Amino acid sequence: MSDATVSGRLFVKAFVWLFMALSLVALMSPPGATQDEWFHASSIWCAQGVREPYCSEIGLISDFGFGARTNLDALNCQSPPRQELYCPTERESESVFLANYGLYPKAYYYLMSFFVIPSVEQSIVLMRVVSALVITLVLGLTMWLLPSRYRIALFLVVLTTFPVTGNFLFASINPSGWTAFGTGVSWLALHAALGSETCHRRQKLLLAVASALAGFMAIGSRWDGVFFLALAASLVVGHLSWLRFVHQRRTVALVWLCVPLVSLYLLERFAVLSPWEHLRVLFTFSEGQPDNIAFLSYQLLQGLPNALGAFGSVPSMTPIEIPQIVYVLSLGVLAFLMIQTFNRSAKLQALGVAVVVVVISAVIAVQVAMTDSRDVGAIEPRYSYPLLIFGVGWWFLLGPQNLAETVVRYLKSAAVFAVVAFSLTTFTVTERFVDRQTFGFRWLPEAPDQWWWSWVPFGPNVVVILAPLCLWFFYRNFLKSQKLPAK
Secondary structure, eight states: OOOTTBOHHHHHHHHHHHHHHHHHHTTSSOTTOBTTHHHHHHHHHTTTSSBTTTEEEEEEETTTEEEEEESOOOOOOOOOTTSOOOOOOOOOSOEEEOOOSSSSOHHHHHHHGGGOOSOHHHHHHHHHHHHHHHHHHHHHHHHHHSOHHHHHHHHHHHHHHIIIIIHHHHTSSOTHHHHHHHHHHHHHHHHHHHHOSSOOHHHHHHHHHHHHHHHHHHHTTOTTHHHHHHHHHHHHHHHHHHHHOGGGHHHHHHHHHHHHHHHHHHHHHHSSSOHHHHHHGGGOOOTTSOOHHHHHHHHHHHHHHHHHGGGSOOOBSSOOOOOHHHHHHHHHHHHHHHHHTOOTTOHHHHHHHHHHHHHHHHHHHHHHHHHSTTOOSOOOGGGTHHHHHHHHHHHHHTSOTTHHHHHHHHHHHHHHHHHHHHHHHHHHHHHHHHSOOOSSOOOOOOOGGGOSOTTOSSOHHHHHHHHHHHHHHHHHHHHHHBOOOOO
16 A cells, blocks of 8 residues: 555565564563553453453452452562562462552453463563564554655654663553554554545555554553543644645634643543543642642653653663663754754644643643652653654654655664664663663673573573664664665
């Protein structure tokens, strides 16, 4: 369905390499390593209700509260990066741990529950690999269907926003991975389906299907995915209306200003989470807490830097200090490409990103107000990461008319920097779980008690070496598959 600028064989090879890279990422941390993994695992194990031997009880459990009794050895293991991470479980036949009580949608957990098998280790690896496969397939399908300009914009998103937090989440059983991916990809397919003049009718229909698949991933994994998609859809419709109704732009602008109010009303009526309730907490404080001006101004100033933390961190239960050069490289590549793709004639490029930045600040403010009593300091970047991906994609799509010609000379170099950032992240995460962080390079020990997959025939150094190579082959084959203009 794609245009003639794509070589099918190389294109397929590229996404096979991407799947292999993500599958290796799935092996670089033990069960319970990613953020709230035991909570998500317990929710998956009991997603189909009581099911022996996997889930023997779910609901209000005596002396515990709402949770699940499963055959998991669930233990949150944490220690400072320089200390050895060794937290053996009691290896009992069952354990009680927190489980989903409506905090997350059921769809993600229910789908993953079909991959629970007798071995807990193999179940977690299988689900991580399945998540990687689903993301690879939906991304590949969307890339294949998109017109060339949209495809380049999406590749720039993959190149700049995925290497650190993204790839770690995509190869995990944390539903935030699906939320981030679905939010970041679905809107591009929707924009192309509604606005591209080079797509024929069948291609637009298939793009709508791809958009729906990615959108389902977003709203079926986190409730706030509905709000993220609503924002993206509002900006897409507003942008297309702005382009199509050139002589009625004042009317379009007025209607666009009403869209947020209509969206809030519809979300209040049909969404599980109440937007009015979440907006109310932004302006409600008690004695001893920062007042509204102090709190909101702080979050507005810190919202974007907090979100950009995704370029230099991974969402793990135990502290992991990713080398700061990773943050510098990732942010530097993004900033350079954004400068190169600045479009002076498209005011909506900067306006759309400004809107996203404000919403990111509001999302973080709501999270802090509801869970941390208006405390100061950064929160886990994964909460706003979906909007970060969307904002970056918006900037690139609304770049100059000759987008491919503008960036083609920089793509290979940017890919090298992305692989370096990914390599350092992979090594650091794997080293931390092998024993401790040394903040340097070394050959990782491969003793039986330092490799968490007892049935895997190779050690952690294989992951550290092969994962970056696979990612590089993904970038290389993808770029070769695109008959890009000469430099």
